[in-house]
Amino acid sequence: MKKHKNEAKLLKKALELGMALAKKQGYGDLDKTVSSKDKVECIYRLLVEVKQITPLATDQEDGPNMKHKLVLWISRLLPPEHELLQ
Template identity: 45%
Template sequence: MSKVHKIENEDKLFKKALEIGTKMAAMQGYELTTKGASQSIKARALYLFLVKVNQIVPLPEDKTDGQNIKKRLALWIHHALPDNDPLK
Protein backbone atom coordinates (compact mmCIF):
# COMPACT_ATOMS: atom_id res chain seq x y z
CA MET A 1 0.00 0.00 0.00
CA SER A 2 1.45 3.36 -0.95
CA LYS A 3 1.66 6.26 1.42
CA VAL A 4 0.13 9.58 0.46
CA HIS A 5 2.35 12.50 1.39
CA LYS A 6 0.97 15.96 1.95
CA ILE A 7 2.95 18.55 0.04
CA GLU A 8 3.59 21.76 1.93
CA ASN A 9 2.14 24.77 0.05
CA GLU A 10 0.40 22.45 -2.45
CA ASP A 11 -2.16 25.08 -3.49
CA LYS A 12 0.51 27.74 -4.09
CA LEU A 13 2.72 25.26 -5.93
CA PHE A 14 -0.23 24.24 -8.10
CA LYS A 15 -0.96 27.85 -9.05
CA LYS A 16 2.73 28.40 -9.82
CA ALA A 17 2.72 25.23 -11.97
CA LEU A 18 -0.25 26.54 -13.96
CA GLU A 19 1.49 29.88 -14.47
CA ILE A 20 4.89 28.50 -15.51
CA GLY A 21 3.51 25.55 -17.45
CA THR A 22 1.21 27.77 -19.49
CA LYS A 23 4.16 30.02 -20.36
CA MET A 24 6.25 26.98 -21.33
CA ALA A 25 3.50 25.71 -23.60
CA ALA A 26 3.07 29.12 -25.23
CA MET A 27 6.81 29.30 -25.93
CA GLN A 28 6.50 25.98 -27.77
CA GLY A 29 3.47 27.12 -29.74
CA TYR A 30 0.69 25.52 -27.69
CA GLU A 31 -2.17 27.69 -26.44
CA LEU A 32 -3.52 25.89 -23.39
CA THR A 33 -5.93 28.39 -21.96
CA THR A 34 -9.03 30.06 -23.25
CA LYS A 35 -10.98 32.84 -21.62
CA GLY A 36 -13.46 31.46 -19.12
CA ALA A 37 -11.95 27.97 -18.87
CA SER A 38 -12.18 26.48 -15.41
CA GLN A 39 -9.08 25.78 -13.35
CA SER A 40 -9.63 22.03 -13.68
CA ILE A 41 -9.72 22.27 -17.49
CA LYS A 42 -6.52 24.33 -17.48
CA ALA A 43 -4.87 21.82 -15.13
CA ARG A 44 -5.83 18.87 -17.32
CA ALA A 45 -4.58 20.65 -20.46
CA LEU A 46 -1.27 21.45 -18.76
CA TYR A 47 -0.96 17.89 -17.47
CA LEU A 48 -1.49 16.47 -20.97
CA PHE A 49 1.03 18.94 -22.41
CA LEU A 50 3.67 18.02 -19.81
CA VAL A 51 3.12 14.32 -20.47
CA LYS A 52 3.48 14.93 -24.23
CA VAL A 53 6.80 16.76 -23.81
CA ASN A 54 8.06 14.14 -21.32
CA GLN A 55 8.27 16.51 -18.35
CA ILE A 56 6.15 14.28 -16.11
CA VAL A 57 5.26 10.60 -15.98
CA PRO A 58 1.61 9.98 -16.88
CA LEU A 59 -0.77 8.87 -14.18
CA PRO A 60 -2.56 5.52 -14.54
CA GLU A 61 -5.84 5.93 -16.45
CA ASP A 62 -7.95 5.30 -13.35
CA LYS A 63 -6.07 8.01 -11.41
CA THR A 64 -6.50 10.97 -13.79
CA ASP A 65 -9.02 12.84 -11.65
CA GLY A 66 -8.64 16.48 -10.69
CA GLN A 67 -7.02 15.94 -7.29
CA ASN A 68 -4.34 13.58 -8.62
CA ILE A 69 -3.54 15.92 -11.52
CA LYS A 70 -3.28 18.83 -9.09
CA LYS A 71 -0.86 16.88 -6.88
CA ARG A 72 1.22 15.76 -9.89
CA LEU A 73 1.54 19.35 -11.14
CA ALA A 74 2.48 20.57 -7.66
CA LEU A 75 5.18 17.88 -7.43
CA TRP A 76 6.47 18.75 -10.89
CA ILE A 77 6.96 22.43 -10.07
CA HIS A 78 8.32 21.62 -6.59
CA HIS A 79 11.13 19.61 -8.18
CA ALA A 80 11.69 22.21 -10.92
CA LEU A 81 12.07 25.19 -8.58
CA PRO A 82 15.51 26.17 -7.29
CA ASP A 83 16.35 25.15 -3.72
CA ASN A 84 16.22 28.75 -2.44
CA ASP A 85 12.67 29.36 -3.71
CA PRO A 86 10.28 30.35 -0.87
CA LEU A 87 7.66 27.80 -2.01
CA LYS A 88 10.04 24.92 -1.31
Protein backbone atom coordinates (compact mmCIF):
# COMPACT_ATOMS: atom_id res chain seq x y z
CA MET A 1 0.00 0.00 0.00
CA LYS A 2 1.65 3.21 -1.20
CA LYS A 3 1.37 6.13 1.21
CA HIS A 4 0.48 9.58 -0.06
CA LYS A 5 2.45 12.57 1.14
CA ASN A 6 -0.58 14.29 2.69
CA GLU A 7 -2.57 11.17 3.57
CA ALA A 8 -4.05 12.54 6.82
CA LYS A 9 -5.26 15.72 5.11
CA LEU A 10 -6.58 13.77 2.14
CA LEU A 11 -8.48 11.48 4.50
CA LYS A 12 -9.99 14.49 6.26
CA LYS A 13 -11.08 15.92 2.89
CA ALA A 14 -12.52 12.53 1.87
CA LEU A 15 -14.55 12.37 5.06
CA GLU A 16 -15.86 15.91 4.47
CA LEU A 17 -16.94 15.10 0.91
CA GLY A 18 -18.28 11.73 2.00
CA MET A 19 -20.43 13.38 4.65
CA ALA A 20 -21.75 15.84 2.06
CA LEU A 21 -22.60 12.93 -0.24
CA ALA A 22 -24.32 11.13 2.65
CA LYS A 23 -26.49 14.20 3.27
CA LYS A 24 -27.43 14.35 -0.42
CA GLN A 25 -28.37 10.67 -0.28
CA GLY A 26 -30.71 11.39 2.63
CA TYR A 27 -28.61 10.04 5.49
CA GLY A 28 -28.35 12.01 8.71
CA ASP A 29 -25.28 13.67 10.14
CA LEU A 30 -22.72 11.76 12.16
CA ASP A 31 -22.44 13.76 15.33
CA LYS A 32 -19.34 14.52 17.37
CA THR A 33 -19.74 11.40 19.50
CA VAL A 34 -19.08 9.06 16.57
CA SER A 35 -15.46 7.93 16.49
CA SER A 36 -13.29 8.63 13.46
CA LYS A 37 -12.92 4.88 12.95
CA ASP A 38 -16.69 4.53 12.67
CA LYS A 39 -16.93 7.55 10.36
CA VAL A 40 -14.35 6.00 8.03
CA GLU A 41 -16.31 2.75 7.93
CA CYS A 42 -19.64 4.52 7.35
CA ILE A 43 -18.30 6.64 4.50
CA TYR A 44 -16.47 3.66 2.99
CA ARG A 45 -19.66 1.57 3.02
CA LEU A 46 -21.71 4.44 1.55
CA LEU A 47 -19.21 4.88 -1.29
CA VAL A 48 -19.31 1.14 -2.01
CA GLU A 49 -23.11 1.23 -1.97
CA VAL A 50 -23.32 4.12 -4.46
CA LYS A 51 -20.60 2.47 -6.56
CA GLN A 52 -18.04 5.25 -6.15
CA ILE A 53 -15.37 2.75 -5.07
CA THR A 54 -14.90 -0.97 -5.44
CA PRO A 55 -15.25 -2.95 -2.23
CA LEU A 56 -12.31 -4.52 -0.48
CA ALA A 57 -12.13 -8.26 -0.09
CA THR A 58 -13.93 -9.31 3.09
CA ASP A 59 -10.71 -10.38 4.79
CA GLN A 60 -9.15 -6.98 4.04
CA GLU A 61 -11.94 -4.82 5.47
CA ASP A 62 -10.03 -3.14 8.26
CA GLY A 63 -9.38 0.45 9.28
CA PRO A 64 -6.10 1.06 7.41
CA ASN A 65 -7.37 -0.44 4.15
CA MET A 66 -10.65 1.51 4.32
CA LYS A 67 -8.74 4.73 4.99
CA HIS A 68 -6.46 4.00 2.05
CA LYS A 69 -9.47 3.41 -0.22
CA LEU A 70 -10.92 6.78 0.84
CA VAL A 71 -7.59 8.51 0.16
CA LEU A 72 -7.42 6.92 -3.30
CA TRP A 73 -11.00 7.98 -4.00
CA ILE A 74 -10.44 11.61 -3.06
CA SER A 75 -7.10 11.80 -4.85
CA ARG A 76 -8.87 10.80 -8.08
CA LEU A 77 -11.57 13.43 -7.58
CA LEU A 78 -9.24 16.34 -6.90
CA PRO A 79 -7.61 18.16 -9.82
CA PRO A 80 -3.95 17.19 -10.36
CA GLU A 81 -2.74 20.65 -9.34
CA HIS A 82 -4.56 20.59 -5.98
CA GLU A 83 -2.27 21.47 -3.07
CA LEU A 84 -2.89 18.19 -1.25
CA LEU A 85 -1.63 16.19 -4.23
CA GLN A 86 1.66 18.06 -4.51
